Amino acid sequence: MKRLHYFMIVFLITGISYAQELTITGMVTEDGTGTPLPYVNVTVKRTSNTTNTDFDGNYSIKVNLGDTLSFSYVGYESEEIKVKKNDSVINVTMSIAPGTLEEVVVTAYGARKAKKSLGYVVSAVSSESISMSRSERRKARRASKKSNKSLNKALSGKVAGLTISNGVGYTNSNSSVKIRGANSVSGAQQPLYIIDGIPVNKKDIAKIQHIDPTKISDVKVLKDKKATSLYGFRAIHGCIIITTHKGNYEIKNNESYEEIVENSFEKVRTSPLSTFSIDVDKASYSNVRRMINNGQQIPADAVKIEEMINYFEYDYKQPKGDHPFAIHTEYGKTPWNKETQLVKIGLKGKEIPQDEIPASNLVFLLDVSGSMDQANKLPLLKRAFKLLVNQLREKDKVSIVVYAGAAGMVLKPTSGINKNEINQALDNLDAGGSTAGGAGIELAYKIAQKNFIKNGNNRVILATDGDFNVGMSSDKDMKTLIEEKRKSGVFLTCLGFGMNNYKDSKLETLADKGNGNHAYIDTMQEAQRVLGKEFGGTLYTIAKDVKIQVEFNPAKVQAYRLIGYENRLLADEDFVDDTKDAGELGSGHTVTALYEVIPVGVRSEYINEIPDLKYTNSEINRNFGDELLTVKFRYKRPQESKSIEMIHILKTGENKVSKDFSFAASVAWFGMKIRKSKYINNDQIKDIVTLAEENRAADNQGYRAEFVRLMNSYQTL
Incomplete structure (x- = not known):
């Protein structure tokens, strides 16, 4: 009896030890250089438990004793480490995979081996066997938008173990393709498709099923556990590998962005006012970051320069008094055009402690x-x-x-x-x-x-x-x-x-x-x-319908250009119209706007002469000689409908710009380069990187360092 109790206790202790949950932290760096690697995928093998390293290469993940951690990153050799009893910190160094990025992708999804040496079950279909007759191709083209039979019909009955059934009850449903003998962990047994070495997302399977069979060179079907070792867990239900004759088939990107027409220079004597709504959105920067990290071309209309500038924090002082935000201005030389000057206008929203938020x-x-x-x-x-x-x-x-x-x-x-x-x-x-x-x-x-x-x-x-x-x-x-x-x-x-x-x-x-x-x-x-x-x-608004109107002094400024905010421009009369909607400012939010200005007396290719006006007095008032511009702000408190106005004047004189000024300028400069702006005389990425690098200042979260890394990555696209 005592022996039985002993074995039961040992069994329980053993079970508990294997189920013991640990929190593992660590840093992932590049072998040889020690550079932290951001966005490395850290996964507990055979589970959906996953995380990514942060900007400084750090990660944290909960595991059970005995689990295996897998570290993967595009262009680097994957690493696997088994969690041991005394582990709490696991640091990993990753080596760059041999060959170029393109070679890494091909190795992962398009390794060329002799059929007999693959080590897993392969059913192959040649291009001749999947080709349709001329009449079949004609019918398929006519029905391409109404059915999905082109590829599936060609494969049906020609690949051993492949079952194809049409969706029931839905007009535009996809065919269900299943591979008999493939592993199954759920009712959804759709196989992984790979076309010309690129895995296809589930949402795009319908597009693959519509592909014209005459474009296909061959099709291979994999259906064994060993296939998952090559293609991962996504191939648990088998894998259909399609190779086209050209080898460069692409699924069209279906993202959409509103068209942006870049702001041009306005002459002060005929258009002295510039009016716009604030914008605290930051989506454009993280979206552009995603595209650069994925090696994608960036659509010009995806680049909203004001959102890129406002992604970063700037050292603006907290507001004092009754107004919910403070105003900050400064000006200096424009880094991309030596003939112009740059003006920075900043707002800092009052920070409300979380326990005081309603x-x-x-x-x-x-x-x-x-x-x-x-x-x-x-x-x-x-x-x-x-x-x-x-x-x-x-x-x-x-x-x-x-x-x-x-x-x-x-x-x-x-x-x-x-x-x-x-x-x-x-x-x-x-x-x-x-x-x-x-x-x-x-x-x-x-x-x-x-x-x-x-x-x-x-x-x-x-x-x-x-x-x-x-x-x-x-x-x-x-x-x-x-x-x-x-x-x-x-x-x-x-x-x-x-x-x-x-x-x-x-x-x-x-x-x-x-x-x-x-x-x-x-x-x-x-x-x-x-x-x-x-x-x-993000969640608590302290001021709504915030509008900015800038009046430039024609004695100092010939012309001006608002950088970004193209989708936020307002008519001058909208500034005092409380029925016109504008942007909202949240607790602790900052808003930054940049103007490029051409000083009086400077000849510029961006200014076209206009004839003198007959009926309008264009005489300049010289009584405000030391003022560069006046900024007016209007806002409403969240529960009110009547706006409040604030006024701020920026004067000329000796002006040493801050590091924030120069860093914001580097972000705007990079955004204009991506957009291929006609207003930058110098588009050398190395100069933009240098300006950003020299003005990182306090960068506790590492966002500015990440921006420098992004620009360096952009050079290689």
């Missing part, structure tokens, strides 16, 4: 449609929102509304003290179906209004890739809908996720017209910034 009535409006079924969409969204949930107080309440083909409430209003209940509702979400964004917005606002807190923080937080395709879906429809909802007193925050079908224009329209802000979350580090560090500014 009770919040938050509605999470979450997109769970099929397009969100990617690692950097719904899974990232869930983890990001948990950061916000962790900061909620007992007096705060959260509701969760989701939408796919239709909209519904999955969590009734729940106190912020019940964090486990809120997080469990997030964990239960799965992606699938079409995208009824309009219906989701209607329901979210209805719930927000029903639970409205007077003098509280009432807000809908929309998280989506913006790909609405059911009901109201156009930018114009969304603008009309959200302008109506704005009257309810409920504010709006838009958080963008994902790539390839990201609809920046739609989310910007919603945030702009919905008294809100817009951010793009590409990593957990960005989620921590938006929903963690900047929680108050």
Whole structure:
């Protein structure tokens, strides 16, 4: 009996030791140089538990004793380390993989081996066997938009173990392709597609199934456990490898951005006023960062220079007195044009301690449609929102509304003290179906209004890739809908996720017209910034309808150009019109605007002469000789409808610019280079990098250092 007890105790101790949970931290660096590597994927093998290193190469992840950590990074050799009993810190050095980046991709997904040496089951189909007859090709072209039979019909019956069945009950449903003998861990057994060495996302499978078989050189089907060693967990249901004749097939990017027409120089004598709405959005910078990190070409319209400048913190002093923000100005030489000067205007919002923020009535409006079924969409969204949930107080309440083909409430209003209940509702979400964004917005606002807190923080937080395709879906429809909802007193925050079908224009329209802000979350580090560090500014508005009007002194300035803010320009008369919507300022937010000015007496290619005016007196008032410009600000308090005006004057004289001034100039310079601006005389990236590097100043979070790294990466694209 004693022996039995002994074995039971040993068994329990052994079981507990294997189930022991540990928190592992560490740093990932490059072998040989010691350079920290940001965004390295750190995964617990055979689980969905994953994280990324931050800007300084640091990571933290919870594991069980005996787990194996896998470290992977594009262009570097992967590393695996088993967690041992006394481990708490695991630092890793990663070696650059041999060959170029292109060779790394080909090695990972297109390794050329003799069929007999692969070590896993392969069914191969030649281009001749999948080619259609002329009449079949003609029919396929006519039906290409209505069916998905072109490739699947060609493969059906020609590959051993491949089962193809059409979707039932949906007009435009995809065929279901299953590989018999492949591993299965769920009912969703769709195989991984790889075309010309590139893995295909689930949302793009329909496009692959429509490919013209005459373009295909061969098709291979893999269906053994060993295949996952080459293609990873995504190939658990088998893998279909397609090679085209040209070898460069691409799935078209379906992202959309509103057209931006760059601001030009305005002559002061005929147009002395410049009026615009503030913009605290920062989405453009994190979106551009994502594109550079992924080696993508950057569309010019994706680059909003004001959002790139405002991504960074600047050392502006806190406001004093009754106004909720302070004003700061300075001017100096323009780094990209020696004939002009640069003016910086900065606002600093008052920081409200979190315990002083009024009770919040938050509605999470979450997109769970099929397009969100990617690692950097719904899974990232869930983890990001948990950061916000962790900061909620007992007096705060959260509701969760989701939408796919239709909209519904999955969590009734729940106190912020019940964090486990809120997080469990997030964990239960799965992606699938079409995208009824309009219906989701209607329901979210209805719930927000029903639970409205007077003098509280009432807000809908929309998280989506913006790909609405059911009901109201156009930018114009969304603008009309959200302008109506704005009257309810409920504010709006838009958080963008994902790539390839990201609809920046739609989310910007919603945030702009919905008294809100817009951010793009590409990593957990960005989620921590938006929903963690900047929680108050993201969710609590201290001033709304904030407008800026600058009047330039014609005795000092010939012409001026506002850098960025193209989508935020206002008519001069809108400045005093309290019915005109403008931007919102959150707790602790900063706003920075740059003007490039051409001083009087300087000849410039950017100024065209205009004839003298017959009826207008163009005589210059010389009584303000030491003033460069006057800045006027108008804003409303969150619960009020009448605006308040502030005035600030920038005078000439000896002026030593700050490091913040020069760093902001470097960000604007880089943005103009990406946009291929006609207003930069010097577009040498090395000079932009030098200016940024020399003016990093206090960079506690490492964002400025990351900006320098991004510019260096951009040089190699």
